[in-house]
Amino acid sequence: xxxxxxxxxxxxxxxxxxxxxxxxxxxxxxxxxxxRVFVIDDGSEDGTADVCRNNNSRVVSHPINxxxxxxxxxxxxxxxxxxxDYIVHLDADGQHDPAEIxxxxxxxxxxxLDVVVGSRILGSDHDSAPFLRRTFLPYYTWIINxxxxxxxxxxxSGFRAHRVSALRRVFNILDQMLEPQYLAAEMFIRFSKAxxxxxxxxxxxxxxxxxxxxxxxxxYGWGVLKAILRTVLDRS
Numbered sequence: 001x002x003x004x005x006x007x008x009x010x011x012x013x014x015x016x017x018x019x020x021x022x023x024x025x026x027x028x029x030x031x032x033x034x035x036r037v038f039v040i041d042d043g044s045e046d047g048t049a050d051v052c053r054n055n056n057s058r059v060v061s062h063p064i065n066x067x068x069x070x071x072x073x074x075x076x077x078x079x080x081x082x083x084x085d086y087i088v089h090l091d092a093d094g095q096h097d098p099a100e101i102x103x104x105x106x107x108x109x110x111x112x113l114d115v116v117v118g119s120r121i122l123g124s125d126h127d128s129a130p131f132l133r134r135t136f137l138p139y140y141t142w143i144i145n146x147x148x149x150x151x152x153x154x155x156x157s158g159f160r161a162h163r164v165s166a167l168r169r170v171f172n173i174l175d176q177m178l179e180p181q182y183l184a185a186e187m188f189i190r191f192s193k194a195x196x197x198x199x200x201x202x203x204x205x206x207x208x209x210x211x212x213x214x215x216x217x218x219x220y221g222w223g224v225l226k227a228i229l230r231t232v233l234d235r236s
Contacts, residue, residue, distance in 0.1 A: 118159030
């Protein structure tokens with residue numbers, strides 16, 4: 001890809017995974033070989049870590065399942081130690097298209113953004129998205145926008161590019177994060193206070209390749225609201 005400068009940005013791709021052995025090898029195989037691939041294995045019990053290693057990925061494993069939020073914090077800390085310009089996070093269930101990774105990085109380069117979100121709302125498949133996503137996601141995003149001052153359409157998307165230099169600037173914030181599962185809401189609130197910039201690009205969603213979501217529906221909705229309230233009230 002071509003950026004605003006003379007050099008090509010160095011990009012590492014991260015997946016956070018819990019018991020995704022049946023699908024994660026296929027996802028890694030679709031990622032451009034030019035990218036280094038890292039997997040944060042959140043205490044999987046089905047051989048996820050072995051599948052990733054067998055597919056030439058670097059694996060950091062939690063000894064037990066700590067939650068997607070905790071895996072995200074580990075991802076950010078590992079990213080800060082890397083010699084790269086951006087990390088791009090994909091969900092490990094096959095719903096994100098690795099071919100769109102470059103689109104997120106280009107947006108960050110062209111507009112000098114710290115975070116670029118792959119928006120499902122802006123994507124062409126939004127009209128056929130599941131009912132709960134179409135109905136409730138805009139409200140959650142509206143609340144987060146009000147708290148942060150950002151102008152997002154899809155705050156809960158798991159497909160994001162992060163500028164590594166910006167993550168290093170907010171490294172001290174990572175240990176303040178309280179939410180073990182629904183990290184995105186807390187992340188944007190804390191990042192906004194630190195002055196990080198955010199933009200979006202449209203993405204295209206696919207069905208899970210196999211397996212099922214570990215988030216639930218009502219539990220997920222209530223969890224996001226609790227994460228917003230807890231972060232807003234936190235004085236650290």
